[in-house]
Amino acid sequence: xxxxxxxxxxxxxxxxxxxxxxxxxxxxxxxxxxxxxxxxxxxxxxxxxxxxxxxxxxxxxxxxxxxxxxxxxxxxxxxxxxxxxxxxxxxxxxxxxxxxxxxxxxxxxxxxxxxxxxxxxxxxxxxxxxxxxxxxxxxxxxxxxxxxxxxxxxxxxxxxxxxxxxxxxxxxxxxxxxxxxxxxxxxxxxxxxxxxxxxxxxxxxxxxxxxxxxxxxxxxxxxxxxxxxxxxxxxxxxxxxxxxxxxxxxxxxxxxxxxxxxxxxxxxxxxxxxxxxxxxxxxxxxxxxxxxxxxxxxxxxxxxxxxxxxxxxxxxxxxxxxxxxxxxxxxxxxxxxxxxxxxxxxxxxxxxxxxxxxxxxxxxxxxxxxxxxxxxxxxxxxxxxxxxxxxxxxxxxxxxxx
Amino acid sequence: xxxxxxxxxxxxxxxxxxxxxxxxxxxxxxxxxxxxxxxxxxxxxxxxxxxxxxxxxxxxxxxxxxxxxxxxxxxxxxxxxxxxxxxxxxxxxxxxxxxxxxxxxxxxxxxxxxxxxxxxxxxxxxxxxxxxxxxxxxxxxxxxxxxxxxxxxxxxxxxxxxxxxxxxxxxxxxxxxxxxxxxxxxxxxxxxxxxxxxxxxxxxxxxxxxxxxxxxxxxxxxxxxxxxxxxxxxxxxxxxxxxxxxxxxxxxxxxxxxxxxxxxxxxxxxxxxxxxxxxxxxxxxxxxxxxxxxxxxxxxxxxxxxxxxxxxxxxxxxxxxxxxxxxxxxxxxxxxxxxxxxxxxxxxxxxxxxxxxxxxxxxxxxxxxxxxxxxxxxxxxxxxxxxxxxxxxxxxxxxxxx
Numbered sequence: 001x002x003x004x005x006x007x008x009x010x011x012x013x014x015x016x017x018x019x020x021x022x023x024x025x026x027x028x029x030x031x032x033x034x035x036x037x038x039x040x041x042x043x044x045x046x047x048x049x050x051x052x053x054x055x056x057x058x059x060x061x062x063x064x065x066x067x068x069x070x071x072x073x074x075x076x077x078x079x080x081x082x083x084x085x086x087x088x089x090x091x092x093x094x095x096x097x098x099x100x101x102x103x104x105x106x107x108x109x110x111x112x113x114x115x116x117x118x119x120x121x122x123x124x125x126x127x128x129x130x131x132x133x134x135x136x137x138x139x140x141x142x143x144x145x146x147x148x149x150x151x152x153x154x155x156x157x158x159x160x161x162x163x164x165x166x167x168x169x170x171x172x173x174x175x176x177x178x179x180x181x182x183x184x185x186x187x188x189x190x191x192x193x194x195x196x197x198x199x200x201x202x203x204x205x206x207x208x209x210x211x212x213x214x215x216x217x218x219x220x221x222x223x224x225x226x227x228x229x230x231x232x233x234x235x236x237x238x239x240x241x242x243x244x245x246x247x248x249x250x251x252x253x254x255x256x257x258x259x260x261x262x263x264x265x266x267x268x269x270x271x272x273x274x275x276x277x278x279x280x281x282x283x284x285x286x287x288x289x290x291x292x293x294x295x296x297x298x299x300x301x302x303x304x305x306x307x308x309x310x311x312x313x314x315x316x317x318x319x320x321x322x323x324x325x326x327x328x329x330x331x332x333x334x335x336x337x338x339x340x341x342x343x344x345x346x347x348x349x350x351x352x353x354x355x356x357x358x359x360x361x362x363x364x365x366x367x368x369x370x371x372x373x374x375x376x377x378x379x380x381x382x383x384x385x386x387x388x389x390x391x392x393x394x395x396x397x398x399x400x401x402x
Numbered sequence: 403x404x405x406x407x408x409x410x411x412x413x414x415x416x417x418x419x420x421x422x423x424x425x426x427x428x429x430x431x432x433x434x435x436x437x438x439x440x441x442x443x444x445x446x447x448x449x450x451x452x453x454x455x456x457x458x459x460x461x462x463x464x465x466x467x468x469x470x471x472x473x474x475x476x477x478x479x480x481x482x483x484x485x486x487x488x489x490x491x492x493x494x495x496x497x498x499x500x501x502x503x504x505x506x507x508x509x510x511x512x513x514x515x516x517x518x519x520x521x522x523x524x525x526x527x528x529x530x531x532x533x534x535x536x537x538x539x540x541x542x543x544x545x546x547x548x549x550x551x552x553x554x555x556x557x558x559x560x561x562x563x564x565x566x567x568x569x570x571x572x573x574x575x576x577x578x579x580x581x582x583x584x585x586x587x588x589x590x591x592x593x594x595x596x597x598x599x600x601x602x603x604x605x606x607x608x609x610x611x612x613x614x615x616x617x618x619x620x621x622x623x624x625x626x627x628x629x630x631x632x633x634x635x636x637x638x639x640x641x642x643x644x645x646x647x648x649x650x651x652x653x654x655x656x657x658x659x660x661x662x663x664x665x666x667x668x669x670x671x672x673x674x675x676x677x678x679x680x681x682x683x684x685x686x687x688x689x690x691x692x693x694x695x696x697x698x699x700x701x702x703x704x705x706x707x708x709x710x711x712x713x714x715x716x717x718x719x720x721x722x723x724x725x726x727x728x729x730x731x732x733x734x735x736x737x738x739x740x741x742x743x744x745x746x747x748x749x750x751x752x753x754x755x756x757x758x759x760x761x762x763x764x765x766x767x768x769x770x771x772x773x774x775x776x777x778x779x780x781x782x783x784x785x786x787x788x789x790x791x792x793x794x795x796x797x798x799x800x801x802x803x804x
Contacts, residue, residue, distance in 0.1 A: 059449060062652075102679065250680065251468070252681065279654065280652040280653055
């Protein structure tokens, strides 16, 4: 999604088409500082290196890379991913457990289609990623929300909700969680809570869908390579990650690792869904891994987003209205802000945009329709200078309304 | 899918894993002439031009092409497709009716998910493309088969089957058809039958899913740009086509055109399924269209496959056993062969492979499990010389068994 389209869709949450048309000039003139798009900064894309890698891939391996590919994905790329996952602590991972998908969105969608029957219960965090919610919802499963605090999903509330659903005769099948630098909350699940989640999954016979697109984008050593849930008990976890944030989302490639039997069912589902993901993109990513392009650039990318995160935290500390609070992420793209209970961030969005700043209202991330006084701020796409100015503008609007 | 993987999956239809392992050496040593894979010939891929187009696209438009893209697809590519479809006779097509998909497989899957509820009836040709059958089947719709003759789907039988299903209280929702050079039959729907199909769709309030991946690959002027069903009555048709056969399948890009309201629902479904198809691949295809790469090479590609088709027809005329018959395609990749009623082509496949020739048994293409004495022969991937030799070997095996 382009910055412009993301802005438009954000506004569509709050406004009528006419109002959007009125603001079109303003938006396209680039006067709005946007904290809306949850996308990587284009400055982090290795344009020249990828241009060369793409041309090299097509010239040297075009006879293969331009042809139909296997549904599971390019086997050499799967081997590289297996090696990487072993380094992340999933020591026993096998290539037969891994599948390449068209973005993690497809991974969530296929996993949900394979795991869930209509009427089953799927647990999600409050708040959670809208795309994940949609994919789970599309199976006609019933979604049950569980709150997070600063240590991640609340495991006591999780147990209560499971017990309640089971007493009501429901089959509780899975939990969808984003343990690292969550979207939208920015919260990171603690090591202790990770162990508790696995215990709970064992106790209640749950699968955990562990969505980890941001894991490599940590800002502090304490958040460097936190143990994935899949490392703690691979038999309970479908792990998803992506090349979108560490390389470029335009290649639209991600992967999932699931217990072998589930991976095999997901492969069958993927065959019906699209036969395979782009083999050319897979071959380009393989080339990027082999020439060290991804690994070499990670420290720079972490530093890049850390700087932006700090700029936003500093500006919030300076300008935020009383009664508001916000998360302090250890990585990723997002800060989540909570305002005085009476503020409605959806209603406030048009005047924020007129003041020259955009965000995503928090409410769509809550499946229980709460969160009307919250908002998601992405620090990924604007420069530190614009972030400071944008937060100043935002807090001006918020202060008037609080 | 690689040639090797296609061969393996073909054999998996007929054999046990042990037998497959035994044949692995034989297959990888390239001694088998394969009429199995329904994939384009790698010789038709414009390797150097695509390498340059990819590098140029990333260098000049990487900031856009490497970012997240809109769910509907790159708007400039959609405009090019709209222009093309107008030339094909769909004169009133609007960009808002078009969506880019990850191969036509995704288009069929999303269309099926949007149109069909469990228990609805979807009509398919006997025989038909397995991927289409799977996507329709995955919605838990009931599939009803309608035979083809040399003029395409039999419209009288179609009406009978619709009437019968309706009398049984079923909702008949759609017909899935491949009107040009059908996979696997190689048959082309006549102009008269096309008009009849539209009349039937109107009468019974059906949607037609028109899958047209081969339309540009005609061998004779009589088959040049036959009027798509979508041109006869766009309100009744979801039209699908692809860049896989006219450029390269590794880019994994196709499109669909549907009535606006359905296109909008499919867009919503696609958002949950994968957010969007690879934007990089879309930008490369756009570049290929703009520099004339696709259009310029079409006459060469048509000639290329026509030569192979004729080689196969000539060899069949010379060697085919008595009592067998086969289709004479006007384009595409496939000839469909029917043998004496007692021959089982699935059982015959291992000895064919040992003789050095592979094909796909016809039975999986028939949803009613008939067609045990049929086989699909793809002439797309082997040279005319190998085709002659392969058909000689095949007919040797068939003659022994008939």
